[in-house]
Amino acid sequence: MRTVLAVMPAFMRVSLATMFQYRAEIVLWAVWGVVYPAVALAMWGAAVAGTGGTDIKGFAPSDFAAYFLLTMVIGHLGTAWDVYEMGYMVRSGRMSTRLLRPLLPIWSSVADNVAYKLLTLTILIPVWMIVVWVTRPTFNIGWAQLVYGLPAVLLASVLSYLWGYILALVAFWTTKTEGVGEVWFGMSLFFGGRLAPLTIMPPILQWIAAFLPAKWIVWFPAAALMGRLSIPEMTWGLLMQAFWLVGGLVVFRFTWRAAVKRYTAVGI
């Protein structure tokens, strides 16, 4: 662990330097993270107006605004692209040069990821401010929501990264994981609550979501920070996040070993 901490700044410097080379692309990716929650927001705003009432299952337009603003932020902090990249790394043999290093390859990927998120915050924070100014979200929060909600957001981004990476490891067997990536993204749309707040989804979807990590990666931190959850609900949520984190670490450990074994058996 000492090695990892010592190496991280060096990795991040290289990641940032690389991203500066691709400024335009980085901006486009970051903005894409704003576009789809904005579309969902516009859709639900129109839906509320269509019913002729003031809300849908307790969500008024300003609540939708708050919810989708939060999913924008949480979505950004949970961005991970290993599942799209790993197939290429394995197919092209680039993994070999990473495996020669006396350090798990995941750490350089983590550094890339954190560097991307920090760098793009400089663009996204002003964009989010504009979204706030245009959509006028309402938040209903006190200290308790912040104390529970902020760690929930952090844990959510770790969970999102970790499980994304675990899925990416499928590449060691299939050498292509773009499809897996799409399924994972789709899951976070339906079962994570990116398309709609989970509580207004059909019960069957909510029931399935309870068994998946996606719910704790998007819906839970957003609902907590909106002030929609009681303290016992938030405590339960944090526990569930801890469960998925520990589970993820265990699964990662085994999957990584198997993946390396597979890679070194086949010799790509």
Next chain:
Amino acid sequence: MRVRILAPATRGPTLQSGESPATIPGVAQIEVQKLTKTFKVSEREGGFSAALGSVFRRRYKQVHAVEQIDAVIEKGEIVGFLGPNGAGKTTTLKMLTGLLHPTSGAATVLGHTPWRRDPDYLRQISMVMGQRSQLHWDLPAMDSFILHLAVYRVDKARGRATLDELIGLLDLAGVIKKQVRTLSLGERMKCELAVSLLHNPAVLFLDEPTLGVDITMQARIRQFIAEYNRRYGATIILTSHYMADVTALCKRVIVIDRGHILFDGPLAGLSTRVAPFKVINIDLSRDVDGYDFARAGDVVAQESRKVTLRVAKERAAEATTRLLADLPVLDLTIEDPPIEDVIAQVFARGTGPD
């Protein structure tokens, strides 16, 4: 008339006289026992229907890349790994660097089993793959160097000193500030070598380090590798397609073909094993039209009064006697074939039909 038997035509390593060879006899650094790697590869005929068929039923074939090889390599040796494409050279190197898990057999490098991939082991070795880059393409090489020093946790002062030394030795001062993707292949290869040596590896694996590089740069890289070996006593295993790499650097060669070791020993001894023939050069005092040289051996070259023959080793004496008896010989030499030809023959073996 003169008859001379010449010493084997090797061009020994380029180490200057007065430099002590870095080999330390008796300190085995790499030990390989019955190392074997068998791959299972799927195969099918070309064409759409075969592609469709392979979706439902895949046919697999066992490929024996490396079979039961044994070797002991001592500290400070530079060993050339020779063989045609697909002989198993890279597979062996990958097993020794922990990138491949063998099917069976054992190997110890610096006291470690490579495929356990112990970080302590990985910190002490390096592998340069001519076709794969360790550098960040979008950044100047210097950035990759600094990152490498951090990843291998090299002490700051020592890292700086090594870096300066490598920049000097490889003449990199004008190169390291340029974006790697804009470098010429030769410049990039020098940077690849530099980055892989920054942590001062005790064992260095070089897989085709001069591939595609022009001749002047090849010579420069060779010179550098010899210098590095001399300075640090690093053990170096090298595969190459360029004979000059092998003749300039390696006193010892291991010839591998279809997964088996055909020869392991001094470069000079290679010709005796792989190419058991002698080259006879004859100078004649007058023209001898109509003499059938082919009865004595294969005619390699024939001018009016100069003939070069290739004769199987065991028949060399008999052929010489006959030639001397039959012909007006002015000068006759018997020599081993040039090492280049021997190596070419080694490579050529892999290209023929099985």
